Amino acid sequence: MLAGVVQKGELEWEVPIGFVPGMRVPGKFYLSARLEEILEEGAVRQLANVATLPGILCCSLAMPDIHWGYGFPIGGVAAFDLTEGVISPGGVGFDINCGVRLLATPLGQRDVAGRRDLIDAMYQAVPTGVGAKSSLRMDAKTLDGMMMKGARYAVEAGYGLPGDLVRCEENGFMKAADVKAVSGKARQRGVPQGGTLGSGNHFLEIQVVREIYDPEAAKAFGLAEGQVCCMIHCGSRGLGHQVCTDHIKILEESTRKYHIRLPDRQLACAPIGSPEGTAYFGAMAASANYAWANRQVITHAARNVFKKLFRIPHEEIPLIYDVAHNVAKIEEHTVDKKKRMVCVHRKGATRAFGPGCPDIPADLSSIGQPVIIPGSMGTPSFVLKGTRGAMEKTFGSTCHGAGRVMSRSQAKKKISGKEIAESLARQGIYVRAPNEAAISDEAPDVYKPSSEVVRVVHEAGISRLVARLDPVGVIKG
């Protein structure tokens, strides 16, 4: 382990105050011995940098998929006092509400075995890759609707079922959205990209539930062994990217205005209640809503494909759950044994609320919130449940995925996209992507093993394993 980092438990590590100058609280992260080998010093430094921000509560946290990002580390979680604390786009990222959702179908593996036409049809139905344009007829009013009411707007416009909304974090939209804080530039980027998947690590996958670890939770969520599911991973596209860029510029100035000293300019921030902080929060919420609407529109396209190819009505393809990975939210948590409202930033981390929390669907209240953890291309994804442990230790948060271990350029040099696609095909996984680079960039071994990441959060008790899903087909951006 890096010099200065202290082991606090088998899977818990502390970065003491003083690791970087100006830390107000310690840093804390979860990691196993196997994941320790690939921990980057830059990521730990970023975790420590977050601990210097005004109003941070308890500690600066990172999940076991911690890696080197910008501003916060990826896998970073931090909660801030609403009066003394700050809000920062560096704690959310460019892809606001990048997130993932899981749909369950009544199909079994045998129904989809060898059905390349299913993946081909998905690839046709969902605009994918750099420069892909929306198939929606979007105008300024539609965009406003998406930004104000998120998945609810999409469902009301015919892109989904009312039941989908209760199975989304925040019921599919944040009320704090302020479209006036979203620039004309961001709007221009948002209009042509509604309902597009994007590129990079974004995907739509057909998966099969291969193993159930927690039968009671799986049943309550609506998952059974052998069942075919569809996972969608995407975010707020250029609109969210532009909102982040615009507000970093504004918050750079307010950092000076409010005399905040920062170790990294990407942590540009402002007091949560200041005009600049409020504007960022409103614009971020609008972008988060746009992302929820996007995933809802893609859901509708995916259901249409199942309907066309397998004659399954939309109603028989329920949404299991939808979680955000990159977002800041005002939530109630217990701090120093007192319940209070705080601003939680999650950057590459997932909300994992435990049983009894009012913000989870009523029928799952005794179980905990479903947590969806996507694997990298060709590797398993997992469904977990939120726990009381997460409420006590991590402001109700857990990991978000695998986390890279190899850069894209290294990946491209190591193995070609064609070879990877062939190797996956031999394992029964069919991949469609706009080009070879999109495949080699995201090759399975450029990521930490997702199984090890979820094992750590499971054993640390900040969420618990419910089911494993293996991919059978992937469309990539």
Next chain:
Amino acid sequence: MSFSELPHTADVRIRARSETLEGIFSDLTDALMQVMYGKFTAIRSETLVVKEVRVSGDDTASLLFNYLSEVLFLNEVGGIVFVRADVRVTGNKLHARLFGEVFDPARHSGGTEVKGISYSGLEVRNDANGYIAEIVFDV
């Protein structure tokens, strides 16, 4: 004038080296386009689209952040892949003429979408041989 990629696991980190500050800006424009669209051969110059960029910044780092963020915006909304940037920097102000071709999925493939320009690790310095910049593109 040149640029190269430095190790970075999650994102793309670029180092540019040039005799002039303007050269750094134009090299990083090329780097940004290459990350997004792979290596491609530009089409004949008479069919290029021209865009003007005017930005200012508090220092060189913010000038670079503001400039490249604007390039990214023009690229995305216009569907234009830029092949050349003529840049002039005067104090804390920048004026650039960008020359680009219309996005063509058949020719401009092989890259990864850049979500934003990061301030983390953004550094511009000069030595006896000219200027060096390091920057991270979030992909």
